[in-house]
Amino acid sequence: MTQQTLDQYRVFGNPIAHSRSPDIHHIFAHESQQNINYQKQLVDIDGFANAVTDFIKQNGKGANVTVPFKEQALALSDELTERARLAGAVNTLSFVDGKIKGDNTDGEGLVQDLLRNNVKLKNSRILLLGAGGAAKGVILPLLAQQPQSITVANRTFSKAEQLCLQFADPRVTACGFSISADNTFDLIINATSASLSGQLPPIPAQLITPSVVCYDMVYGKTLTPFLVWAKQQGANQVIDGLGMLVGQAAVSFSIWRGVTPAVEPVISALRHALEVEA
Incomplete structure (x- = not known):
């Protein structure tokens, strides 16, 4: 199965190079036997809406949103969960039946x-x-x-x-x-x-x-x-907050895939990576 035929996911942000989200979601996918391709994408400060629209056209299934676009993601959503509405920010987008659904998993x-x-x-x-x-x-x-x-x-x-x-x-x-x-x-x-x-x-x-x-x-x-x-x-x-980072990603993953992934292996892997970098 090629990367192109896998279900596509993104994390949009600016800056984005430091994001560990692709690593986290690919471990989740491996552990839960889900076939996905998750990439990070640097978005121009004034280009968020266009980036999301383009990704939907490419048959994207969902996206995470990090700074500084969480409020823009809220405005872009057709439907919001109660927690996203009260948070005033969206970090998880799902593209379903032509609608953009916004949630906040933090x-x-x-x-x-x-x-x-x-x-x-x-x-x-x-x-x-x-x-x-x-x-x-x-x-x-x-x-x-x-x-x-x-x-x-x-x-x-x-x-x-x-x-x-x-x-x-x-x-x-x-x-x-x-x-x-x-x-x-x-x-x-x-x-x-x-x-x-x-x-x-x-x-x-x-x-x-x-x-x-x-x-x-x-x-x-x-x-x-x-x-x-x-x-x-x-x-x-x-x-x-490392466990919170992995935890919010796990909630996003379960929204998209209907599977709740184990967080412990990912937290351990990231903690080890941090220690190696130290």
Whole structure:
């Protein structure tokens, strides 16, 4: 079977060279005996809609979307899932019966990674750091796990407050980073981009106790600055975002192929690749 006769998938982005999505999906396909060809495609900043249209004409079946096109993908979709609508962004497109269907699998990828790491979400008290797109995309899937509360902390309080109002759920509340150290949480999720620039979200160190699970959506060759700091404050369990990356890809794959792939082999392979690169 040639590459041309395989079902075609893409990831669109700019930049895109660093994307590990083709590796991830080809391992999924091999493990689950699915015949697909998945490639990454660099798209001009003003060329996203044309790239999608061209790919559909080439009989493309679906695509992932990364920065900076997730909002454009939302606008381009004929149908949206509830989680994509509330996230305000689309990272997974399916082309079915002449329609573009938009979904957002980031939040479900996070939830599945937390559960895989035996993090208890039901009745938990969650502190979500940041009120940007990354935070927005995970609130609905987290709420589905029936936590006691989700507190959204952001440098600009009004932005956190605005985000919470979109969900109209009494369990979701807002605060600034100067959150009182008297608060207790079971899980702290860093959804800011601080770790990418070696920064820390300015939250009180007293919030970190041995029982608090600390999760960073960012991952790298070594622990992120936030997770290093959390460990220094005494956190027993810290988790980076590599499993979320693989988890969101697994949800996309299951949407397209009707098969839920195993994530463990892929996480292990990527972790090994990162260590070799270090």
